[in-house]
Structures are given as C-alpha cells and as structure tokens.
Amino acid sequence: MSKKIRAAVLGLGRLGYWHAVNVVTRIRNAELAAICDVDMETAKRVATELxxxxxxxxxxxxxxxxxxxxxxxxxxxxxxxxxxxxxxEAGKSIFVEKPLTIDLSEANEIKRIIEYDNTICQVGFMRRFDPAYVAAKNRINAGDIGDPIYFRGISRDPHSPHEAFIQHSGGMFVDVSIHDFDIARYLMNSEVTSVHAHGRILKYPFMEKYQDVDQSLTYLEFSSGAAGDAEASRNAHYGYDIRGEVIGTEGSIFIGNLRNHDIQILTKSGNLHDILPDFPTRFTDAYHLELASFFQVVEGRGIPSVTVDDGIKALEIAFAARESYQTGKKVELNSLYLW
Ligand SMILES: NC(=O)c1ccc[n+]([C@@H]2O[C@H](COP(=O)([O-])OP(=O)(O)OC[C@H]3O[C@@H](n4cnc5c(N)ncnc54)[C@H](O)[C@@H]3O)[C@@H](O)[C@H]2O)c1
Incomplete structure (x- = not known):
C-alpha cells in the first residue's frame, strides 16, 4: 500500500474530536499526524486518548x-x-467545516485564493453523504417521484450550544439552516432564487445579545418554479431531530426519523422507542463517508463532491434569510450574487 496521507485536525470541540477519531479509526489511506486546539489541555487530552x-x-x-x-x-x-x-498558501489540501466562512466577502476571497493556488478544498456538508439523503437523491434523479416541486427541511437541536459558540457561529440561518439550504439545492436540482424568513427567541434570552434566534422558518423559491421551507430550532428537548421531505409531481420522499436503536419497548403505559440524542450519533456514517471521499480526492481520485462554490451558494441563501428575518421582507438572491 502507498504511503498514508499525513493529516492534522484543527479544533477539537463538539465535532473536530469526531473527525480526529474517524481519521484514526476509519480512514484507511490517512494517518493523524498532528492535532491542534488553542486550548492546550484539550489538545493534550485528545492526543493522549488517540x-x-x-x-x-x-x-x-x-x-x-x-x-x-x-x-x-x-x-x-x-x-x-x-x-x-x-x-x-502553505499548499495543504483542506477539509473545512460548514459554514465556509463567517461572511460572504471572506468566502469570495477564499474562492479566489483556492483557485489561484489550485487547492483541493471540500466543505463539510455531510448530509450529502448520509445514506438516507443519498438514497433520496438517487430516487429523485431516477424520476421515482416525478419532478420535485416542494422541499421541506426540519433541523432541530436538543438545546443551544454554549454561548461562546453562538457568538462566533453567524447565527441560526448561517449555522443551522445552512444544512437545509445546501441539501435543498442538491435534492431539488435547482437554485434558490428568493427567501422569506421569520425567527424568534423562545427559550434562550441570551441570544438577543447576538441578534440571534432559537427558532426560525425560511420559505424558499427555486429557479425551477418549485418552493419549500426550512425550519430550524434549538428547542427540541426530546432529542436531535433531522428530517426532510421532497414532494414530487408523482409522489413524495420522507427522509430520516427520530428513532435511534431499532427497538420498541411495549408496556401497559405505551409503546416507546429511544430517540437520536445528538449529531455525532445521527450522522456517524456521513462524517466517516465525507472524509473517506475527501481523502480519495487527495490521493488523486476524482474531485471534491462538495466544493467551495457549494459553500458560497449555501452562505448566500443563509445571508439572504438573515436579511429577510431582520427586515421582514422577501429577499431575492440574484441581488446578492457576488461572482
Ligand atoms: N457538520 C456538522 O454537522 C457540524 C456540527 C457541529 C459543528 N460544525 C462546525 O464545526 C465548527 C466547530 O464547531 P464545534 O461545535 O465543534 O465548536 P466547539 O466550540 O465545540 O469547538 C471548537 C474548538 O476549536 C478550538 N479553537 C478555537 N479557535 C481555534 C483555532 N484558531 N485553531 C484551533 N482550534 C481552535 C476551541 O478551543 C474548541 O475546542 C464550526 O464551524 C461549526 O459550524 C459542524
């Protein structure tokens, strides 16, 4: 076997830790040569464990x-x-978590730099590798539901992340809904042309400091004539709830459910099943498969399946949604395209 690709993970928090675990345990052509976290204790703890x-x-x-x-x-x-x-600029190949950057001018600058340096860069929209979303995409492309005419996305977190995360996250539309904005473009085979968004703080008053919300709804229109909506929430105290639906002219596809283990518990008081608790559990396979695909590209096979352009398109929708929420008006995306 050829030499393994030497990789480093930067940021070892809620998600970076799992990327590090995946490189060590599941990516056959890579080795985790180094890790970095500005919090030295975290870096040391993860280095010792892995x-x-x-x-x-x-x-x-x-x-x-x-x-x-x-x-x-x-x-x-x-x-x-x-x-x-x-x-x-240092010549590394890059896997970067979503969102690509915190603002659009930065994103466009990154596009210019990446193209100039001819850098391999993949963005972490892992739903595109999740077996359920992949199956839905294949069914849609095979024509099983006719033409897609309506998208529905539900992304609910069980609680808010810590306050420092919210402060540096870009807010609900940029941090959470962006997953639905990306997967909507992908599944509907069409670009979003306008958004009209609403939001509220229902549970976490501290979010007001950051002009953020813990509950939102974005209505989407697509260039194909299709429509859709994306709900995002930090208030699903019952678990991690990610679902989607694509309605077509001849049928509909439901994606995802709440079930964690495939068991049911029947008692006199009712019928129970356990619920997915968090994103590492729901997207275990997707986080592995997106990295496996990325390292294949680094090895010289193919091109990244989620590109910087995808990262920018999703950010444009997210910023339009944030503007719509702030102004109360529908926002057309064409006015925002910067490239
Ligand atoms: N794809 C997904 O499902 C998903 C899920 C969660 C988070 N994310 C994304 O991953 C990124 C991190 O989110 P998180 O929830 O893991 O955050 P987190 O706050 O839990 O962890 C971030 C870590 O990065 C460290 N850090 C801060 N600045 C750094 C720097 N300059 N260099 C190296 N380390 C640094 C912090 O000390 C912390 O340990 C965000 O961009 C977020 O949007 C994606």
Whole structure:
C-alpha cells in the first residue's frame, strides 16, 4: 500500500474530536499526524486518548510542517477564513467545516485564493453523504417521484450550544439552516432564487445579545418554479431531530426519523422507542463517508463532491434569510450574487 496521507485536525470541540477519531479509526489511506486546539489541555487530552504523535495550541506549527499534507478545519466558524487562507498558501489540501466562512466577502476571497493556488478544498456538508439523503437523491434523479416541486427541511437541536459558540457561529440561518439550504439545492436540482424568513427567541434570552434566534422558518423559491421551507430550532428537548421531505409531481420522499436503536419497548403505559440524542450519533456514517471521499480526492481520485462554490451558494441563501428575518421582507438572491 502507498504511503498514508499525513493529516492534522484543527479544533477539537463538539465535532473536530469526531473527525480526529474517524481519521484514526476509519480512514484507511490517512494517518493523524498532528492535532491542534488553542486550548492546550484539550489538545493534550485528545492526543493522549488517540495516541497522536504531535499536539499543539498554535496552528502555525501545523502550517509550517511540510510533512503534513491535509488540514481538517473544525475550529469556530469565525476562524475559518484565516486558517483557510494560510492553509491554501502553505499548499495543504483542506477539509473545512460548514459554514465556509463567517461572511460572504471572506468566502469570495477564499474562492479566489483556492483557485489561484489550485487547492483541493471540500466543505463539510455531510448530509450529502448520509445514506438516507443519498438514497433520496438517487430516487429523485431516477424520476421515482416525478419532478420535485416542494422541499421541506426540519433541523432541530436538543438545546443551544454554549454561548461562546453562538457568538462566533453567524447565527441560526448561517449555522443551522445552512444544512437545509445546501441539501435543498442538491435534492431539488435547482437554485434558490428568493427567501422569506421569520425567527424568534423562545427559550434562550441570551441570544438577543447576538441578534440571534432559537427558532426560525425560511420559505424558499427555486429557479425551477418549485418552493419549500426550512425550519430550524434549538428547542427540541426530546432529542436531535433531522428530517426532510421532497414532494414530487408523482409522489413524495420522507427522509430520516427520530428513532435511534431499532427497538420498541411495549408496556401497559405505551409503546416507546429511544430517540437520536445528538449529531455525532445521527450522522456517524456521513462524517466517516465525507472524509473517506475527501481523502480519495487527495490521493488523486476524482474531485471534491462538495466544493467551495457549494459553500458560497449555501452562505448566500443563509445571508439572504438573515436579511429577510431582520427586515421582514422577501429577499431575492440574484441581488446578492457576488461572482
Ligand atoms: N457538520 C456538522 O454537522 C457540524 C456540527 C457541529 C459543528 N460544525 C462546525 O464545526 C465548527 C466547530 O464547531 P464545534 O461545535 O465543534 O465548536 P466547539 O466550540 O465545540 O469547538 C471548537 C474548538 O476549536 C478550538 N479553537 C478555537 N479557535 C481555534 C483555532 N484558531 N485553531 C484551533 N482550534 C481552535 C476551541 O478551543 C474548541 O475546542 C464550526 O464551524 C461549526 O459550524 C459542524
């Protein structure tokens, strides 16, 4: 077997930790050569647990190490721009978590840099690798439900992430709904042309400080003439609830459900099943498969299946939704396209 690709994970929080675990345990052509977290204790703890040979709190240590070919960026969204820019200029291949950047001008600058440096860069829209969403996509493309005419997305977190995360997340539309905006474009085979969004704080008053909301609804119109909606919530205290539906002219596809293990518990008081608790559980396979696909590209096979352009398109929809929520008006996307 040829030499393994030496990779580093930056940011070892709620998600970066799982990317590190996946590189160590499930990606056959990669090795986790280094990890980085600005919190040295976190870096040390994860390095010890996963037996990673090098850990640091300074991203520069990774950037200047020419033996490391891949950077997996899973630090807060507000840090993506700087790390992406430096990683591309240092000649690394990059996997970056969604959202690509915290604002659109940064995203467009990254597109320019990545193209100039000819850098491999994949964005972490993992739903595109989730077996249920993939099956839905294949059925739609096979014509099983006719022409897609309505998209519905539900993305509910069991609770709000910690306050520092919210502060650097870009807000509900940029952080959460962006998953539905991306998968909507993908499943509907059509671009979003306008959005009309609403939002409220129902449970977490601290969000007002960041002009954020914990519940939102975005109505979408597509260039094909189709329509849709995307609900996002931080208030699903019962579990992690990700569902979707595509209605076509000849049928409908439901995607996802709440069930965790495939068991039912029957007692006199009712019929129970356990509920998915969090994103690492719901998207275990998707997080593995997106990295496996990325490392194949780094090895020279194919091109990234979720590109910087996809990252920008989804961000444009998210920013239009945020503007619509703030102004109370429908926002056309054409006015926002910057490239
Ligand atoms: N695809 C998904 O399903 C999904 C799920 C969760 C988070 N995310 C994305 O992943 C990113 C991280 O989110 P999270 O929930 O893991 O955040 P988190 O706050 O749990 O963890 C972030 C970690 O990054 C570290 N960090 C901060 N600045 C850094 C820097 N410059 N270099 C290296 N490390 C740094 C922090 O100390 C922390 O340990 C965000 O962009 C978020 O949108 C994606």
């Amino acid at each position: 037996e990673v040979p090098f850990f640091t709190s300074d991203p520069e240590d990774i950037l200047k190490d020419d033996t490391i070919g891949v950077m997996i960026i899973a630090s807060p969204t507000s840090t993506h721009f700087d790390l992406l820019k430096k990683a591309s």
